[in-house]
């Protein structure tokens with residue numbers, strides 16, 4: 001399977017992403033908390049560039065013991081990227097659509113060889 005060069009690790013800081021192209025397909029590669037994740041840059045809604053959207057922690061409702069709504073906060077662990085066209089949110093670590101976990105972006109393996117990061121297209 002073809003290996004597509006993404007970047008040198010030194011030029012791909014944690015928290016950033018790169019978009020690479022291969023055979024008519026774009027792939028979004030994320031560097032997040034020391035790991036790499038890669039997904040097809042094609043939103044499951046209407047084909048927008050999902051991987052190019054803002055990265056943000058999941059927003060959670062805060063519900064008190066008496067079941068009243070107390071506001072919202074950012075989750076500490078779960079991180080999403082948000083399709084810039086209409087706002088579909090995807091879990092950065094799984095590619096799953098946050099609103100419907102049965103929907104999932106096509107994922108790709110990412111390999112690191114020394115200082116070089118590759119995505120395995122196939």
Ligand code: FES
Nearest residue numbers: 043046048083086
């Ligand atoms: S195309 Fe991504 S939310 Fe509509």
